[in-house]
Each structure stands twice: as structure tokens, then as C-alpha cells.
Amino acid sequence: MAEVKLLSVTKKFGNVTAVDDLTLEIKDGEFFVLLGPSGCGKTTTLRVIAGLEEPTAGEIYIGDTLVASPEKDIFIPPKDRDVAMVFQNYALYPHMTVYENIAFPLKIRKVPEEEIRKRVKEVAELLGIEELLHRKPRELSGGQRQRVALGRAIIRHPRVFLMDEPLSNLDAKLRVRMRSELKKLQRALGVTTIYVTHDQVEAMTMGDRIAILNDGKLQQVGTPDDVYNKPRNLFVAGFIGSPPMNFLDATLVERDRGIWVDFGEFMLKLPEEMADIVRSERYIGKEVIFGIRPEDIYDALFAQVKIPGENMVRGKIEIVEPLGNVNIVHFSVGDVHFTGQFSRDSKVREGMEMDIVFDMTKAHVFDKESGEAIF
Numbered sequence: 001m002a003e004v005k006l007l008s009v010t011k012k013f014g015n016v017t018a019v020d021d022l023t024l025e026i027k028d029g030e031f032f033v034l035l036g037p038s039g040c041g042k043t044t045t046l047r048v049i050a051g052l053e054e055p056t057a058g059e060i061y062i063g064d065t066l067v068a069s070p071e072k073d074i075f076i077p078p079k080d081r082d083v084a085m086v087f088q089n090y091a092l093y094p095h096m097t098v099y100e101n102i103a104f105p106l107k108i109r110k111v112p113e114e115e116i117r118k119r120v121k122e123v124a125e126l127l128g129i130e131e132l133l134h135r136k137p138r139e140l141s142g143g144q145r146q147r148v149a150l151g152r153a154i155i156r157h158p159r160v161f162l163m164d165e166p167l168s169n170l171d172a173k174l175r176v177r178m179r180s181e182l183k184k185l186q187r188a189l190g191v192t193t194i195y196v197t198h199d200q201v202e203a204m205t206m207g208d209r210i211a212i213l214n215d216g217k218l219q220q221v222g223t224p225d226d227v228y229n230k231p232r233n234l235f236v237a238g239f240i241g242s243p244p245m246n247f248l249d250a251t252l253v254e255r256d257r258g259i260w261v262d263f264g265e266f267m268l269k270l271p272e273e274m275a276d277i278v279r280s281e282r283y284i285g286k287e288v289i290f291g292i293r294p295e296d297i298y299d300a301l302f303a304q305v306k307i308p309g310e311n312m313v314r315g316k317i318e319i320v321e322p323l324g325n326v327n328i329v330h331f332s333v334g335d336v337h338f339t340g341q342f343s344r345d346s347k348v349r350e351g352m353e354m355d356i357v358f359d360m361t362k363a364h365v366f367d368k369e370s371g372e373a374i375f
């Protein structure tokens with residue numbers, strides 16, 4: 001087991017910067033998720049940690065060992081880094097049985113046969129695939145194959161697991177089950193794990209902490225709760241959460257000693273703590289981006305606190321998407337459009353006008369130029 005540290009790591013391919021000045025400190029035993037859209041540099045980050053790519057600049061530590069530093073001319077090859085990687089497109093050896101596939105990493109290290117037998121048995125039990133050991137990969141389901149690939153990675157007791165979208169080939173239901181199994185497995189083994197995904201639900205449910213990347217650059221690192229409730233910028237706020245956060249152009253104005261979010265057609269009042277930040281950061285009179293998550297917008301009949309003219313407005317319902325457990329509601333207030341997530345008991349119908357309440361304690365406001373969160 002070990003911690004993993006990246007200090008200002010950059011990786012360029014010609015004139016493409018895949019990883020841009022990335023600094024991360026992953027704790028010993030942590031389940032750490034790298035999350036971001038396609039092409040943001042997740043796989044490249046794993047590959048430089050594994051030693052399959054050399055960084056262009058920066059330093060990488062595994063435990064106390066400096067494993068890569070172009071400045072100091074240090075590069076420890078993958079086989080000496082004691083990490084195990086499960087690839088995005090994992091491949092099992094088709095001509096080998098499950099047993100032979102899992103045993104393979106020990107076999108090439110010339111571990112004695114007796115020891116190999118014992119370890120394969122342990123791993124197979126852990127993954128619930130004892131009955132499959134004599135089969136060939138083609139005789140397995142996708143989920144079973146996935147487990148064999150994991151078995152092959154964990155049999156070595158490496159210091160670090162690197163997993164690149166290991167569940168992406170599975171159907172939705174199996175993915176949900178494997179998510180919790182994998183998490184349990186990681187807890188049981190206690191091995192530092194860096195897990196790559198572009199699926200925010202996977203990241204939120206599995207990660208102790210999540211690093212969100214965009215365009216090779218780190219956007220935010222934090223617990224699932226942090227990145228959801230305190231997104232640091234527009235990118236993180238928009239990437240995490242489904243349906244996504246509403247973003248609207250607005251101006252912050254002072255009236256009757258309160259601070260209001262002015263949408264032109266109507267205004268919403270900010271709670272006093274937020275108003276204080278607006279004053280101290282000098283945002284009065286400025287254009288900003290207002291953000292609120294759909295679940296923080298209510299059918300007024302189901303709202304705890306409703307103050308007409310402060311957090312309650314009259315909206316026209318355009319489209320209702322009943323999902324069973326909730327209703328996703330698209331509505332407008334004048335020319336301003338929002339998406340809300342109402343209780344399944346809400347009697348909302350398309351075309352109706354109704355009172356709608358915004359939980360302004362959950363509001364977010366972003367600087368229009370930088371995209372950084374003001375709160």
C-alpha cells in the first residue's frame with residue numbers, strides 16, 4: 001500500500017497537451033476517482049502513473065519513491081512500480097482458462113505452483129468465481145469476464161490499483177451491482193485505488209474523493225459531497241448532477257437592504273449570508289450567472305418556506321417528464337426557462353400555471369467572466 005503523488009505533471013503528445021500541470025495527492029488506501037468528459041486526459045494520467053508513458057514535466061511519487069521526473073532524469077519502468085492496471089478494454093487470454101488467466105501474473109514472476117494455487121483460490125472466492133476456474137473466457141458473461149480481469153489485477157497484492165473505466169462494457173444493471181462489489185473489494189483489500197470514469201454517478205457512489213478534469217486541467221478535488229454542494233466553478237457545477245443545474249444570466253441588485261437576483265422579468269431574494277458575500281466581494285450591480293439545481297425548485301404546495309415575491313413566483317408549465325419517483329418539470333417565468341424536479345405527488349400538468357418556490361439557501365452564483373463560484 002502507498003500514497004501516490006503527482007506534482008505539476010504535464011504530458012504532451014506533439015502539440016496536444018493531454019495532462020496540463022496536474023497536482024494530486026492520493027492518500028494511502030483511498031478510493032480516488034478521476035472524472036471528466038471524453039478526451040480530458042484520464043487515461044493518460046493513469047498511464048503516466050503506471051509508467052506506460054513518460055511525463056513531459058513534473059514528478060510522480062509512489063510511496064516515498066520518485067518514479068518519474070524528466071528534470072532529474074528518473075524513470076522507473078512499469079514492472080518495478082508495483083502497480084496493477086485494469087484497462088479500459090481489458091483483454092483476457094482467450095486460449096487460457098480462467099484459472100490460468102488469473103495465475104498468469106504470478107507465473108511470469110516464477111512464484112511456486114503451490115503458492116499460486118492458494119492465491120488463485122483466495123481471489124476466486126473473493127470475486128465469487130470459484131465455479132468458473134476451468135472455463136475459457138468465451139464461455140463467460142461480460143460481468144464474469146470483468147471479474148476475471150479484476151482477479152488478474154489483484155492477485156499480486158500490488159501497492160496501487162489503477163482502473164480505467166473497468167465497468168464500461170457491462171449492461172446498466174450489472175454495472176450497478178459491480179459498483180458496490182468493487183467498492184467492497186477495495187475496502188477489504190485496503191489498496192490505494194485510482195479509478196477512472198466519465199460517469200458522474202459511478203464517481204459519486206464509489207469515490208472517497210473525486211478529481212474532476214477538463215481539457216487536461218484539474219477543476220476541483222473533493223468528497224462527493226463537496227463537489228456536489230460546493231462546486232468551485234461552472235464546469236464542475238454543470239458536469240455533476242442530473243438533470244443538470246439550471247444556469248441563468250442575472251444581475252445582482254440591492255433593494256430594501258436586501259440583495260436580489262434580477263432576471264429582468266422577476267427577482268428572487270438571496271439569504272442574508274449570501275448577501276454579505278455579494279457586498280464584501282463587490283458584486284452589487286454586476287452581471288453574474290445564477291445556478292440552482294432542479295431538486296431545489298419546488299411545487300409551492302410541497303415547499304417548507306414560501307414568501308411570495310421573495311422566493312416564490314408564478315410559472316407556466318411547459319413539459320412534464322414523470323419518472324415515477326419524481327416529476328421532471330420544464331417551466332418558464334416570462335421568458336426565463338427552468339428545469340425543476342417536483343415531488344411525485346405534485347399534481348403538475350403541462351400547460352398549467354402554478355406557484356413555484358426556489359430554495360434560495362441552495363442557490364449558486366458564478367462570476368460571469370471567470371466562471372468561478374462566488375458561492
Ligand SMILES: Nc1ncnc2c1ncn2[C@@H]1O[C@H](COP(=O)(O)OP(=O)(O)OP(=O)(O)O)[C@@H](O)[C@H]1O
Pocket residue numbers: 013016017018036037038039040041042043044045198
Ligand atoms: N498516444 C497519443 N498520441 C497523441 N495524442 C494522444 C495520445 N493519447 C491520447 N492523446 C490525446 O490526449 C488527450 C487525452 O486523451 P485520454 O485518452 O487521456 O483521454 P480520456 O480522458 O481517457 O478520454 P476517454 O474518456 O475518451 O477515454 C486526447 O485529446 C487524446 O486525443
Ligand SMILES: [Mg+2]
Pocket residue numbers: 042043044088164
Ligand atoms: Mg480513457
